[in-house]
Amino acid sequence: MTLFREEQRICAVCGQANMQTVLRSTTALGSPDLDTRPPPLARMTLPLYIQCCPACGYCARDVSEAVPAVQNIVTQPEYQAQLHSEQFPYLANLFLCYHIIQQALDNYAEAGWAVVFAAWACDDAGPAFMTTAARLREKAVAFFTEARERSQAFAPSRAEEDALLADLLRRSGHFTAAQKAVEQGLAHSPDHTVQSILRFQHHLCRQHNPNVYTVQDALAWAERTNRPMKRKG
Ligand SMILES: [Zn+2]
Structure with missing residues (x-):
């Protein structure tokens, strides 16, 4: 059984209050995929891995937390273009925005995982995004390779x-x-x-x-x- 709760968050970037759905508990039925993607029902909770502030577009695991450098990243044209990109499903854009922030903060392992989650969002969006998902998996490999060179563990x-x-x-x-x-x-x-x-x-x-x-x-x-x-x- 999967339980959710609506919680108010104050965005750490723009200060706006917004409601976010938070996961209270879930059950995994079956075996994870080889890339660690959880089985049902837990795999349905992918949208809850990421929060997005509707006012400024800040994407994070928890939008009420941010280091000071994030404010400048979120207002960059590259970030805003990713947020509204039509080349990816909506959920993938949120993970890819999160990856832009993590890359800018030199968190290559976390950036790699954000790209993996974006690939899963593409998998769920149907055959039209199959090639996009494959390109994202290549991108994740590049981040994890960089993470390894910087002694950042990703498993x-x-x-x-x-x-x-x-x-x-x-x-x-x-x-x-x-x-x-x-x-x-x-x-x-x-x-x-x-x-x-x-x-x-x-x-x-x-x-x-x-x-x-x-x-x-x-x-x-x-x-x-x-x-x-x-x-x-
Ligand atoms: Zn905000």
């Missing part, structure tokens, strides 16, 4: 970071690069689950398969392939 372990990179690369059609990420991840001796995910990614890359799969799909595949072959005779 709980190095192997899980590589598993995420492998999925973003595979889903955007970069199968050779995805396989490289898999090999790097396996070199970090991951636990059984992450190892199964990485090996499954490798298998999908060999098939040039860019489709969405869940962690449960990876575990079931690993289970099948690990089963010893029956000897004949």
